């Protein structure tokens with residue numbers, strides 16, 4: 728599945744949100760929930776610096792949509808994100824019946840970048856969304872934006888080291 732040109736503004740917004748997360752001392756991830764008609768419904772960035780490491784920006788849209796959208800509206804919606812959903816977020820996305828996922832950088836890319844500064848392995852295995860939620864349509868990565876996301880992650884981990 729391809730990423731359409733008309734979707735790039737949503738993905739650029741995800742990268743902006745990731746940069747905002749970095750500015751506030753958090754891991755650089757950002758996500759936008761978009762309705763089937765293109766309306767931006769919700770957006771957020773990573774908030775794990777609070778100490779709650781489940782506060783991923785791909786998890787919040789799942790819960791937000793479950794509380795506020797019909798099953799048909801959820802199925803027609805897309806979650807854009809700077810980094811591919813982790814297994815927790817992919818599962819939440821699938822459980823609430825959201826539609827497509829479009830990401831800038833894949834989990835595989837992220838894992839490979841983070842070997843550079845010697846970052847410890849995450850407590851949850853890095854798996855592609857398709858392994859967790861085979862019924863969810865997924866598009867990405869987007870090479871022209873992935874370099875920006877890589878730079879944000881390297882800045883975050885250099886800053887901590």
Ligand SMILES: [Zn+2]
Nearest residue numbers: 783813815816
């Ligand atoms: Zn996650």
